[in-house]
Amino acid sequence: MGNLIRSKRFWLIAPAVLYIGFFMAVPLGQMAYVSILERGDYGAVNWGVFSFDAYASFLFERDLMDNLMFNTDYLQIFARSFGLSAMTMVFALVLGFPTAFYISMQPQARRNFLIFLVTIPFWTNILVRNYAWMLLLRNGGLIDNGLAWLGYESGGLDILYTPYAVSIGLTYTYLPFMVLPIYASLEKLDHRLIEAAFDLGADKWRAMTRVILPLAAPGIAAGCILVFIPCLGAYVTPELLGGGKFMMIANLIGSQFGAARNWPFGAALGFVLLAFVLLSMMIYAMKFKSLPEEKL
Amino acid sequence: MKIDTSNPLWRFRGITPMAMFFFAYLYLPILVLIVLSFNENRLATIWTGFSTDWYRVALSNDDMLRAAKNSLVIAVSATVIATTAATLAALGMARQRFRGETGVAAMLVLPLLVPEIVTAIATLLFFVAIGVQLGLISVIAAHTVFCIPFAYLPIRARLDGMDPALAEAANDLYANEWQAFRRVTFPLLWPGIMSGAMLSFIISLDDFVISYFVGGAGATTLPIYIFGMIRMGITPEVNAVSALMLIISIVFVSISFLIDRIRY
Amino acid sequence: MKIRSVLLGASALAMLSMGTARADGELFFYNWSNYFPPELFEKFEAETGIKVTLDVYDSNETMLAKLQAGASGYDIAVASDYMVDVMIKDGLATEFDAKNLENFGNVAKPHDTMEYDPDRKYSVTYLWGTTGFTYDADATDGELEQSWKEFFEPREEFHGKIGALNDEVEMYNAASYYIGVPKCTEDPAEAQKVLDVLQKQKPYIAVYSSEGTIDRMSAREVTMHMQWNGAAHRTKESIPNAVFVYPKEGLTYWSDHFVVPKGAPNLENAKTFINWMMMPENAAAASNYAGYMNAVKGTEDFMDPALKADPAVNMPEEYAGLLIPGQNCSAPARDLRNRVWTKLKN
Structure with a gap:
């Protein structure tokens, strides 16, 4: 009986999860791979050539003397979007x-x-x-x-x-x-x-x-x-109603796949955002779980 | 209007004005949009005189009409598939907790969490890698993915507050499981399903980035067409098409109302 | 019974997923929206029997990203100069030897050649234009200099009344012309100078937007706007005293070209189309519709007189020396540019 119920639940949940797994999780895996590749000279990436530049450049930039410097530009954009x-x-x-x-x-x-x-x-x-x-x-x-x-x-x-x-x-x-x-x-x-x-x-x-x-x-x-x-992914409204004066995350990521032609950095920014969101949801879930009991 | 004193709403003074404000806020821009669709000027923003010309232009613009048709086909298909999958998933998730539930729940909202442009390029790379022919079907497949969480969350929220005792009672009354679902759970779930379906529909209808990347030749949608006008300037033709879309939505709503009337 | 209906459904789906059948008489054309006259598609179909299906994109870069990710199925794409370079070098363009097409003799100099495709093996010019700025002469008492200075260090009457294109490439290029550094510089010190110019200008900017530039000028929301020259022409319809400035430091001359993407299903039809578009009558129709100059000889008789008479579109010969063609910058240069843009928008 327990088995049957379990399997019935399985069949209820399976279509949605398998669908997302196939059409979303697999492509995302591919994109995670892109984020650790070297960018191509004309855009896209050099398949098979690894580089962690994309993640490093989220927080650091090279100054005139080619030293790594801490760079808050991207963090500011994230903070503004949140x-x-x-x-x-x-x-x-x-x-x-x-x-x-x-x-x-x-x-x-x-x-x-x-x-x-x-x-x-x-x-x-x-x-x-x-x-x-x-x-x-x-x-x-x-x-x-x-x-x-x-x-x-x-x-x-x-x-x-x-x-x-x-x-x-x-x-x-x-x-x-x-x-x-x-x-x-x-x-x-x-x-x-x-x-x-x-x-x-x-x-x-x-x-x-x-x-x-x-x-x-x-x-x-x-x-x-x-x-x-x-x-967080709003693109059009900040550009039009905000007069394009301040970037949001989506504008930043969009420009990496656009004018900058830096796919690995665009993908890396996407995963950093994903990490931020998951983290804040976990914190929220931990806090929220303890609330209803207190109230009732 | 008759004041219904049995309705507790009247006790909460602020609610009605707030709702009125809400609908005014919602429809003010729509009003502007419709008025400007009758502007004779080529510029969208300066009123020079009344004209229905832009409707004529829009209705004879085959490319734009094809794009609008594509958008509707995609939105309807993605909504139906996503809402069905989401309803089943919500039913499966609603009963007692199980191991790995958090993981499954995260999977169901994953499409929400990834920026659109990343999803779009990832999906295109994936489709090319597995040799899927790009076209309308590939857009529908991709839209279904991000429609699932939009359908799932309202349905799940609806189920969360529902009394499982109701379905159990039906079971006790010798209804088989299908009957219990059909007669008890489903009608109770309906507002959640409807909310989820409508959110899926409008999110699909407005999508630009994903449609653009995973669509093949001939699969241009209305948002893609409109965004492509950015360089040359947007004309009241777009307002006219938007107004036509509103008419379609109203026809659609009226039909569903008629069906409702006949059913009850 | 059940199996049969499933099979039927599956085969129907399979047929749908093949997309539109690629018959001989078809052409898949990839362009911006409202950048090609619809009547011309009809005329082409009537004369050649080839049906054109239009697909659109919103920028060169999104078009490129899509092709780079492996999408195919387009017979002709319209790409700007530097993008033609990228497409050729990245193997995304098909060689079709435009010079051997029957009507190539109609192409006016200097468009018979192009920096990135000198032998015209891959491309033919569709339309071309310039990126300068327009101001409303009624908004100022003085006579403005023909210089980017007026845009980047505006007079007081233009403070808060300036619109800029929301375009990383165009803005960066214009600022680099103004201070005389190479637009594809890989030197961070030079990029910093560009950023300084842009940042100093930012407080005076009302809006960065590439959409509705004509509207904003016409509604007098702004009195100066960085614009493409075709938009400047249309601005004059409602603001007769609008002046399009050809800055003495130079301005971008851009050109859009027909390119045949890799894997085009109907190569012969694409050639037929490109050849057909080099006929003066058809090229003129495109100019009249979009408001930009074409690259074909003998179109004068078919051109809209207002377009011909406007110095913004029909550029006076004396300015020819100011034109600076688009350039395909290296990856480090693009990085610098993107960082400047990000810092400006922070």
């Missing part, structure tokens, strides 16, 4: 949670409608959406003019091409990835549970923290992962 992603995640959560809660409290038919409403804007292209934001945010743009019309003379909004514009754009891009998982968790929330909490004398705060949030927790966790990590 910071912006964390900020985006928080914004998306602040906006996304109430919305998911609101949707889950609607009658069944309207719920489905609202969920579609969340995803419809994303049928348009990311470049076009960012363009629309540029028009909204620029000086003399719609928001600027709107504020002036309301009698608030901003004298130029001066927000486009700043990090603020980037976070507005990134939050926009990743909102559905926060709302939908939270909604999926909250959808089963029974109104009567909340009513019961109120009847038992709970105030709003307690009803929220004791009834609603615990139910939404798996969804919030999933949403945070789906916003935070893809956001």
